[in-house]
Amino acid sequence: MDELLTPLLTSLSVALAATALVAVPGVALGWLLARRRFPGHALVDGLVQLPLVIPAVAVGYCLLWLLGETGLALAPGALFTRKAAVLAAAVMALPLVARMARLAFEGVDPRLERMARSLGLSPSATLLRVTLPLARRGLAGALVLGFARALGEFGATVVVAGLVPGETETLALAIFEDIQLGDERAALRLVLAAALLSFAAVALAGRLASGSQHDRGARP
Amino acid sequence: MPRLLPLLLLLLCACGGGAERPEPLRVHAAASLRDLFAELGSEFEARHGVPLRLTTGGSNLIANQVLAGAPADVLVSASALEVERLVEAGLVPASGVRELFGNALVVVVPEGAPGVETSVEVLLQGARRLSLAHPRAVPAGRYARAWLVELGLWDELEQRTLAGMDVRAALAAVASGGADVGVVYRTDAMASEGVRVVHEVPAAGVRYAGGVLADSERPELARQFLDLCSGADAEGRAILEAHGFLLLGE
Amino acid sequence: MSRFELDLAFARGDLDLTWQLSSDCAWLGLFGASGRGKTTALELLLGWLRPDRGSALLGGVPVGAGPVGYAPQDLLLLPHWTVAQNLDAAREAAPEPLPPALEAALLAALELEPLLARQASALSGGEGRRVALARAVLAAAGTGLLVLDEPLASLDRGRRQLVLGFLLDLADWRRTSGGGPAVVVSHSAIDLMVLCDEVQVLETEVAPGGARTSRFLAPGAPAEVLAEEGGYDNLLVGTVERVFGDAASFVLPGGAEITIPGRDLEAGDRVVLGLRGDDVLVATEDPGAVSARNVLEGRVATATQRGAYVALGIDLGGEAGGDARRLVIETHVTEGALRDLDLELGRSVLLLFKTRSIAILARR
Numbered sequence: 058m059d060e061l062l063t064p065l066l067t068s069l070s071v072a073l074a075a076t077a078l079v080a081v082p083g084v085a086l087g088w089l090l091a092r093r094r095f096p097g098h099a100l101v102d103g104l105v106q107l108p109l110v111i112p113a114v115a116v117g118y119c120l121l122w123l124l125g126e127t128g129l130a131l132a133p134g135a136l137f138t139r140k141a142a143v144l145a146a147a148v149m150a151l152p153l154v155a156r157m158a159r160l161a162f163e164g165v166d167p168r169l170e171r172m173a174r175s176l177g178l179s180p181s182a183t184l185l186r187v188t189l190p191l192a193r194r195g196l197a198g199a200l201v202l203g204f205a206r207a208l209g210e211f212g213a214t215v216v217v218a219g220l221v222p223g224e225t226e227t228l229a230l231a232i233f234e235d236i237q238l239g240d241e242r243a244a245l246r247l248v249l250a251a252a253l254l255s256f257a258a259v260a261l262a263g264r265l266a267s268g269s270q271h272d273r274g275a276r277p
Numbered sequence: 278m279p280r281l282l283p284l285l286l287l288l289l290c291a292c293g294g295g296a297e298r299p300e301p302l303r304v305h306a307a308a309s310l311r312d313l314f315a316e317l318g319s320e321f322e323a324r325h326g327v328p329l330r331l332t333t334g335g336s337n338l339i340a341n342q343v344l345a346g347a348p349a350d351v352l353v354s355a356s357a358l359e360v361e362r363l364v365e366a367g368l369v370p371a372s373g374v375r376e377l378f379g380n381a382l383v384v385v386v387p388e389g390a391p392g393v394e395t396s397v398e399v400l401l402q403g404a405r406r407l408s409l410a411h412p413r414a415v416p417a418g419r420y421a422r423a424w425l426v427e428l429g430l431w432d433e434l435e436q437r438t439l440a441g442m443d444v445r446a447a448l449a450a451v452a453s454g455g456a457d458v459g460v461v462y463r464t465d466a467m468a469s470e471g472v473r474v475v476h477e478v479p480a481a482g483v484r485y486a487g488g489v490l491a492d493s494e495r496p497e498l499a500r501q502f503l504d505l506c507s508g509a510d511a512e513g514r515a516i517l518e519a520h521g522f523l524l525l526g527e
Numbered sequence: 528m529s530r531f532e533l534d535l536a537f538a539r540g541d542l543d544l545t546w547q548l549s550s551d552c553a554w555l556g557l558f559g560a561s562g563r564g565k566t567t568a569l570e571l572l573l574g575w576l577r578p579d580r581g582s583a584l585l586g587g588v589p590v591g592a593g594p595v596g597y598a599p600q601d602l603l604l605l606p607h608w609t610v611a612q613n614l615d616a617a618r619e620a621a622p623e624p625l626p627p628a629l630e631a632a633l634l635a636a637l638e639l640e641p642l643l644a645r646q647a648s649a650l651s652g653g654e655g656r657r658v659a660l661a662r663a664v665l666a667a668a669g670t671g672l673l674v675l676d677e678p679l680a681s682l683d684r685g686r687r688q689l690v691l692g693f694l695l696d697l698a699d700w701r702r703t704s705g706g707g708p709a710v711v712v713s714h715s716a717i718d719l720m721v722l723c724d725e726v727q728v729l730e731t732e733v734a735p736g737g738a739r740t741s742r743f744l745a746p747g748a749p750a751e752v753l754a755e756e757g758g759y760d761n762l763l764v765g766t767v768e769r770v771f772g773d774a775a776s777f778v779l780p781g782g783a784e785i786t787i788p789g790r791d792l793e794a795g796d797r798v799v800l801g802l803r804g805d806d807v808l809v810a811t812e813d814p815g816a817v818s819a820r821n822v823l824e825g826r827v828a829t830a831t832q833r834g835a836y837v838a839l840g841i842d843l844g845g846e847a848g849g850d851a852r853r854l855v856i857e858t859h860v861t862e863g864a865l866r867d868l869d870l871e872l873g874r875s876v877l878l879l880f881k882t883r884s885i886a887i888l889a890r891r
Contacts (some may be wrong), residue, residue: 123451124386127471133387136455137406137439169577172603175595176666177620190607219450220440237337237414237442257524 061246063223064231068254071139071227072207075146076200083203084196086151087158088188109152116148120217121207126232137233142218146207149221161195162188178209205258208246211252228254299319301330302498303348305339307355307485308378308443309417313520314353320512321502324353327495329502335415335443343490350499352505353463353487355416355444360486369488377507378435380461381522383419384479385472387454397476398428401458407434408456410444416483417444421460424478450474464521484525530708533556536580537571541668544568545742548727554700554721556749557712559729564741565712566600568729569674572710573597585708594622594707596667597674598659606648610658613647625668629700637661638692639687645651648708653681658739660690660702664697670705676712694722698746717799717888756845759801759837759886760857774820775884781843781854787885799888803840806884807858810877811868819879826866827874828855830865837865841878 090102109117123126124136135141165188175182189196211229218225220234228251235244300500302321306314311333318329332339339360343349344366354360354370357376363369382395393400401407410418418440425431428489441447444461450460452471459472462483466474487506489499508524518525529551537544544564550557557565570576571583574591583590596617597603604613617880618624634640637657642650650658656700660678667673678694679687703706713719719726732740768776768784775789777800787800792888809820830839836859843854856878870876 120767121453125455126389127453129455133454134405136453137408137450141455166603168575168599168601169603170606171601172597173605173616175573175597176616177594178616187605197294215442217455219446219455221406221438222440223436234411234414234440237335237341237411239341 058232061245061250062176064226064228064247065250065254066226067142067223068208068227068229068251071142071225072204072210074139074143075150075210076154078143079151079203080200083151083154084158084201086155086161087160087199088184089228090155091159091162105151105155108149108213113149113210114216117145117213117216117232120145120213122241124217134152136217137219137221139218141202142214142227143211144215146210149210149213150203150207153206154199155161155245157191157199157202158196161192161271163192164195194265198262201258201262205255205262208258209255237264279407283287291374294389299327300495301328302350302495303330303332304351304353304502305343306353307336307339307346307416308333308445309355309465310353311445311484312468313464313517313522314521317502317513320516321505325498325501327498330471335410337411337414337416338443341353349490349495351487351489351502352496353503355380355483355485356419357484357486358404359505360488363488363490368490368492370491373489373491375503375507376489376525377485377487377503378517379485380415380481380483381523382424382460382478382483383460383463383466384476384478385451385459385466385474386457387404387451388471388473389454390457390473392458393475397424398430398476401425401428401434404434404437404456404458405442406456406458407438408447409438409460410443410447410449410461411440411442412438415441415443417460417462420481420483424460424481439520443455467521483523485522528542530581530586530706532587533586535571535578537567537576537578539576540803541565542567542736543738543740544571546571548743548746550725550746552611552724552746553706554698554709554711554723554725554789555724556723557710557729557745558714558716558719558726558752558889559731559816561743562730564629564739568678568743569597569599569676569710569712571751572672573674574804575586585779594620594667594671595674596663596671598620598656598663598666598676598678600676600680602655603657604647604650604659604662604784606646608647609643610645610647610650613658613662614643614665614875615641615663620666621668622670623668623705625665626700632693633661633664636689656681660824661698667707667709669701670707672707673701673709677714678711679713679715679718688777691718691721698722716749719752725749726752743796758803758889760804760859761802761807762871762888763800763802763854765798765800767792767793767794767798779823779843779854783823785823785885788882788887790888793866801886801888802856802880802884804859805855806880807856808879809839809841809858809870809873810879811866811870813877814879817879819881821880823856823878823880825856825876825878827870827872830870830872833859839870841876843878853865 086105124132170183170187173187202232209229214227215230220226220230228247232244232247235247301471318331319501322328336356336359340354340362343352343363352363359375360369364371364374409421412418412422422431425434439450439456441450446467446470447459448459448461448465452458452469464473487503489496493499505513508517529549531548531798532548533546533548535546537842544567546568557568561567571578572590573595593793629663637660639657639661642658663673679690681692708740708886711719725745726749729741729743763779765779766778768778770789770792773789774786775792776784777787778784823843824842825843826838828842831838839858840855841858843856858878
């Protein structure tokens, strides 16, 4: 049972920490891409989407190069620790959070924001009291989806965090380890646990997203 | 019609190319043998005109691939265990199993780490993160664990251990500075510029074993390759020693 | 410094708009067919859109600054707030508060009391329009820019009257307390005539490819605009005296009484009547028995060549009541008729027109 519980708890805590880490940057990026036109907009959009498109191990390699002695050596001591696992999951979840946040903000009529401004609300008050509340369901869905992504992260994690039981060994890595050892029953248990967890997360995200379609305002 | 022409030419070349080159000998080998077998493979091709198609990985991983049905002519593992599993599965005849050569186990630190003044036990005990190949699954990890158990250090080191997919991954972890100490094969340490050897484990008993697959369509060629690997002739022996492997019988 | 100083051009998509206006009127009406032009014009006035060329000044100050009350066609109520919260935001944004009596009248005329606690997203279309209008009025108060896009559309007849009445009271108050500019868009020329000092018509030409070029024509008095739009050369405003069966009697300024169609009218109604110049006959002597019920005396005051016909302005005289204006009726005659009847300036003539030629354009 411990073989199931330890990776499960590790996965949950890594995914939670990763989601907390990308929540603000992801939402901020989503807002920026939705609401502002600026030179380099397409470039930022592309960079943000990159981890979604290139193989996860490639992202892992980039992180390894950034942190480790063989590259920029920004923080070699963080490699193969919980911090690295959180970082890898965060980087892989960020594009999803930013993309969904952007959709959530694009679903808020910018004319409503103009109207709020014309009623004397400052830009920050408009953001806090109008835009965010109207986007909240979509944003919640973005975070849940980011969490689900962080939960299932493997490719980047295995490169920069590796297998340290209790510290970096998430469900995905534990499954991989059991396959390596040939312990298929243990692997199956972990696979079922991972599937249930991910399914729950995605179902929650779906409910939040469909709920947000109801907050559109009085029809003229 | 003109648009089809380049496509036809391409197909012709592909077919033509396939007809000219001989079928490669499919070799599945332990991760630590990558550089050695690249060179032995060139030598083999020069002699017999047949190239190698080399697949490397942790010995357990490549054994699992063959067990799962991956087509292969030869398997060379870093310990006898994996080859015995193939024998039990009936994929390799018991008579076809051979011990080929040996390796030394070394303790490494990152290249740029400060000089080690203390004993290796103290170094290990003070390690923040120890990098090994997986201590249960992969031979290199099993050898290392056996040694650490002998030293009485395994229990306290276990929770600080980073288990790599294979010995090359374990090596890379040290080279990146993420692990401050690692136990790998001497041949791997020699092949890498990112690490420095600080201790050699005496009599670690690392033995590479190989076998010809029963399903192989070229068992004779496969056996000849294994002969080359076991240092049956002088050129083979020279290559083995140059890479740092231990000839048997020494 | 005049209230409206606009000289701008704006193009987006298939719309190409130009707008010139220099006017000190307090209430400006914008009239024209439905389409994106008028809403675009409003948003240029609010500063929500920037013109490609030119400038827009309100009271000498560039648009976009200053307090604003805007009731757009798509409402833009903050959906996650209650009606009360939406209105409170307007009150807070207002440059000064509405007088309590006026605010009470606003809430009553729009019947907002039962809606106050409801969430804005739960309102029906009609309810939302009323709230949007109230919000705009509160936010602009006396000195702010008030912009109303079709404020009376989709209101039933009874409510229309109530709201129109309120807007007139609001206009009166605004004129006496600072007089911020107000702009009303409507497809109903009548409403604009009642509310506005000047009306600009948006004229649109559609090119074969679908591109639309729109420009605002020079502003005119609402009556002129209405008349032109409806083809009525004469507009008569007054009160219904009596109703008898299908007809009613109507007293012109000057005292003369005419018979107008009386269906749907009640004594005391204030009405706006339209009469085409083509429907008015001129006689130089009493024609005797004719079917036209209306026969008026007057003098030829003006004569204008209009190509196919001559437009004569017939002065009916009279200085009744405090109305010092002399009523002049326009009639159209051919050149031949002009010669044959010897209709020179100063000549006394009789005007004849049928009851059925009178159109009831508005009723208050």
